[in-house]
Amino acid sequence: MADAPYAVLDQRVTSLESQFQQWMQSITGQLAGLSNKIEERGRVQWPIYIGFASILLAAMTYLDAAKLNPLKERDVEIVSIIKDMQKDVKENVVPQWVHQREWKYRDEQFVAHSSRVEIIEKNTADRIKRLEDMFGSTWNIRDAIQVFQQRIDRLEQSIPKN
Numbered sequence: 001m002a003d004a005p006y007a008v009l010d011q012r013v014t015s016l017e018s019q020f021q022q023w024m025q026s027i028t029g030q031l032a033g034l035s036n037k038i039e040e041r042g043r044v045q046w047p048i049y050i051g052f053a054s055i056l057l058a059a060m061t062y063l064d065a066a067k068l069n070p071l072k073e074r075d076v077e078i079v080s081i082i083k084d085m086q087k088d089v090k091e092n093v094v095p096q097w098v099h100q101r102e103w104k105y106r107d108e109q110f111v112a113h114s115s116r117v118e119i120i121e122k123n124t125a126d127r128i129k130r131l132e133d134m135f136g137s138t139w140n141i142r143d144a145i146q147v148f149q150q151r152i153d154r155l156e157q158s159i160p161k162n
Contacts, residue, residue: 113159116159120155124148124151124152127148128144128148131144131147132144
């Protein structure tokens with residue numbers, strides 16, 4: 001009978017060992033399940049990415065075909081219009097240096113005519129003074145003006161017009 005308490009104790013220890021092993025197997029199984037879930041979360045979800053990429057590609061294709069092609073066609077028309085305008089500008093527009101040369105020439109002519117007019121005015125005033133001194137008693141101012149008007153008309157006819 002002395003073996004009976006040892007047998008009961010042995011049976012209890014064996015029972016505890018088997019419970020401990022079951023408990024360890026349960027924990028190991030749960031840890032394995034958790035690690036599998038963690039691994040699945042860390043994997044790249046290719047089907048989702050491929051689905052989004054195909055949707056994006058379809059949207060871009062639609063936008064290009066439906067919305068951007070008419071704009072591209074209009075751009076081609078605009079480019080051809082601009083090229084035509086450039087051609088017209090190259091063929092029909094006078095370069096700036098030609099305008100500058102012409103303006104300079106016109107300015108020089110204006111200055112030359114202005115100086116001639118000033119000289120004529122001065123000479124006319126001098127002649128009027130001399131005529132008044134010479135014929136002041138026999139001529140009146142009306143006669144002098146008529147004579148000068150005739151001279152001015154002849155001078156104006158002699159000046160070339162541009």
